[in-house]
Amino acid sequence: MNAEAMSQLMQAHRSIRQYEDRAIDPALIDRVLEEALHGSSSSGNLNMVSVVKTRDRERKHRLCELHFGQPMVDQAPLVLTFCADTFRTRQWLALREARAGFADFISWHVAGYDAIILAQTAALAFESHGLGICYMGTTLHSMGAIADFLELPPNCLPVTSLVVGWPAEQVAQRDRLPAAAWIHDERYQRPTTQELEARYGERERRGRERYLSLGPEMARLWQEHGITSLAQYYTSKIKYDPDRFAEDSAALRELLQARGFGA
Numbered sequence: 001m002n003a004e005a006m007s008q009l010m011q012a013h014r015s016i017r018q019y020e021d022r023a024i025d026p027a028l029i030d031r032v033l034e035e036a037l038h039g040s041s042s043s044g045n046l047n048m049v050s051v052v053k054t055r056d057r058e059r060k061h062r063l064c065e066l067h068f069g070q071p072m073v074d075q076a077p078l079v080l081t082f083c084a085d086t087f088r089t090r091q092w093l094a095l096r097e098a099r100a101g102f103a104d105f106i107s108w109h110v111a112g113y114d115a116i117i118l119a120q121t122a123a124l125a126f127e128s129h130g131l132g133i134c135y136m137g138t139t140l141h142s143m144g145a146i147a148d149f150l151e152l153p154p155n156c157l158p159v160t161s162l163v164v165g166w167p168a169e170q171v172a173q174r175d176r177l178p179a180a181a182w183i184h185d186e187r188y189q190r191p192t193t194q195e196l197e198a199r200y201g202e203r204e205r206r207g208r209e210r211y212l213s214l215g216p217e218m219a220r221l222w223q224e225h226g227i228t229s230l231a232q233y234y235t236s237k238i239k240y241d242p243d244r245f246a247e248d249s250a251a252l253r254e255l256l257q258a259r260g261f262g263a
């Protein structure tokens with residue numbers, strides 16, 4: 001692939017939330033995943049990742065429930081759960097009578113980064129085949145329950161999931177913050193109020209429009225919760241509620257401890 005084709009692939013990215021009722025060739029799934037691992041850097045080349053494929057409708061339905069009922073988990077023919085996995089590596093170490101390791105908080109991050117890097121390489125690769133994807137951030141909030149459902153061993157936890165399938169919707173490209181907001185030259189540049197206004201203003205207008213265009217229910221909820229701006233929406237009870245995040249963060253800390261990543 002040349003630079004132009006790569007550029008076009010990235011420009012064509014959209015999260016897809018509606019899918020055709022059509023399976024993906026199993027050989028294509030495995031090929032993409034295998035190539036994606038080759039195409040991803042890996043800490044120490046230890047490949048401390050596992051990916052669980054879910055295609056069975058009933059099992060996908062249970063995953064859908066664990067992903068807070070997001071309908072694309074039911075609809076897409078494939079759900080991929082990307083796991084930070086030091087279990088297999090630790091088994092190998094034991095087999096070779098090496099010192100035990102990788103059962104600590106740093107290893108959780110190391111394996112988690114590998115899993116996320118792999119997920120994004122796979123996402124681009126699936127998109128290059130005309131497939132659509134959507135990340136499932138709910139993986140972080142249901143981590144323990146998903147781990148149990150997929151029968152993950154200790155030292156192995158899901159960090160993200162992708163639904164994958166043939167797109168059944170045309171989606172407009174979503175904007176991103178302008179380069180000046182996040183690319184820094186040599187030193188971090190804290191934005192002034194005027195710069196914040198300039199960089200977020202248009203985004204707020206369009207984001208607000210987009211959410212309110214989702215239907216009268218959303219407009220009603222904004223009113224009920226006293227939300228008057230996009231910023232207020234993000235940390236309201238109906239989006240990324242800081243109280244729920246605090247509760248789920250506490251549960252996550254306990255889970256990491258219980259599953260061997262707490263030390």
Ligand SMILES: Cc1cc2nc3c(=O)[nH]c(=O)nc-3n(C[C@H](O)[C@H](O)[C@H](O)COP(=O)(O)O)c2cc1C
Nearest residue numbers: 013014015016017070134135136137138160173174
């Ligand atoms: C880690 C992560 C988690 C996400 N979780 C969800 C999710 O649970 N549900 C959803 O509809 N979209 C989810 N998304 C998709 C984002 O909403 C989407 O990437 C963003 O709005 C930008 O749109 P685009 O991907 O179409 O450019 C997630 C994206 C990322 C990177």
